[in-house]
Structures are given as structure tokens and as C-alpha cells.
Amino acid sequence: MPRIPTVDRHQASPELGATLDAVKAKLGKVPNLFATFAQSPAVLNAYLGFSEALAKGKLSARQREVIALAAAQANACQYCLSAHSLMSKGAGLSEADIQAARAGEAADAQTGAIARLTAQIVSQRGVLSDQDLAAARAAGVDDGLLVEVIAAVALNTLTNYANLIAGTEIDFPVVDL
Numbered sequence: 001m002p003r004i005p006t007v008d009r010h011q012a013s014p015e016l017g018a019t020l021d022a023v024k025a026k027l028g029k030v031p032n033l034f035a036t037f038a039q040s041p042a043v044l045n046a047y048l049g050f051s052e053a054l055a056k057g058k059l060s061a062r063q064r065e066v067i068a069l070a071a072a073q074a075n076a077c078q079y080c081l082s083a084h085s086l087m088s089k090g091a092g093l094s095e096a097d098i099q100a101a102r103a104g105e106a107a108d109a110q111t112g113a114i115a116r117l118t119a120q121i122v123s124q125r126g127v128l129s130d131q132d133l134a135a136a137r138a139a140g141v142d143d144g145l146l147v148e149v150i151a152a153v154a155l156n157t158l159t160n161y162a163n164l165i166a167g168t169e170i171d172f173p174v175v176d177l
Contacts, residue, residue, distance in 0.1 A: 004166035006035030016041050032171045033159060050155055057148045061091040063111055067118045067152045069101035074122035077160035082172040113139035114149055121153045
């Protein structure tokens with residue numbers, strides 16, 4: 001049972017309802033995470049804006065999904081792991097790619113470095129060594145990508161922690177941690 005309930009679209013203010021309707025139009029449904037974020041329209045709008053801004057950056061959709069999977073695994077967030085295991089397929093990840101991302105790896109050097117950075121940022125709480133950064137740079141992660149990885153990890157940590165604290169009901173095919 002969720003510890004923070006979702007917001008019912010029909011009981012939402014007109015402004016919040018319009019935001020939830022826009023989410024549904026884009027995704028085909030309002031995921032329970034978004035309906036939980038709707039408890040604070042400021043948080044829902046901040047999440048949507050941040051996510052949209054990052055989608056226009058240097059990270060590919062595939063790389064953003066690798067980050068989401070690696071962060072969800074490292075933070076033990078079954079909701080996000082389930083959601084992104086499904087969404088990753090739309091970004092072109094195979095089942096093997098999904099398993100690799102969960103382990104902080106990927107087939108190509110740059111995406112592998114991004115996956116490792118993600119796992120390191122989460123597990124080391126943002127404290128990376130010069131060697132960690134040098135390894136990422138050697139694999140083609142420039143400073144712009146590095147900053148985007150940090151931002152994407154922050155965005156995914158927000159969703160991971162929100163789901164863990166809220167006890168969000170998983171509304172995607174469930175994936176075991």
C-alpha cells in the first residue's frame with residue numbers, strides 16, 4: 001500500500017488536471033509516479049521540465065535509459081527499474097543491453113563509461129577520483145556529457161527516492177531487483 005497516495009485526475013485543480021492530461025497524451029497513461037508527484041504540482045512541473053530539458057542535451061535516448069537503469073539498480077528502486085526496463089526497449093535496448101546497464105556496463109565504450117559513472121556517482125555519493133574521470137574521458141565522455149550524466153543521475157535519484165519513500169505501486173511489468 002502506498003505511503004503517499006496518487007492524485008486522482010478528477011479531483012485535481014484545473015491547472016494540475018491539464019498537466020496530467022498532457023502527460024497522458026504524451027505517454028498514453030499517467031504513471032503512478034507522476035500522480036504521486038502531483039501531490040506537489042511544483043515537483044511534478046519541475047520533474048517534467050528538467051526531464052524535457054535533458055532530452056534536448058547531448059545524451060542520446062539510449063544513454064539516458066542506461067543511466068536510468070544503472071541508477072535504479074544502484075538505488076534498489078524496483079518501480080524505476082520496472083518502468084525503465086520497459087521504456088528502454090523503445091530506445092532500442094535489447095534484454096542483454098538492459099542487463100548490462102543494470103550492472104553498470106554497456107557494449108560501446110562511451111555508453112559503458114556513462115553506465116560506470118552512473119553506478120559510481122550513486123554508490124560513491126558523487127565522490128569520484130581523478131582516475132574515474134580520466135577513464136570516462138578516455139572513453140569519449142567530455143565535460144558537457146559529464147555534466148549531463150550528473151544531472152541525469154540527480155533526476156533519476158529524485159524518482160528513485162520518491163518511489164522508495166512513497167511506496168509507489170508499480171504500474172509497469174514488474175522486474176525483480
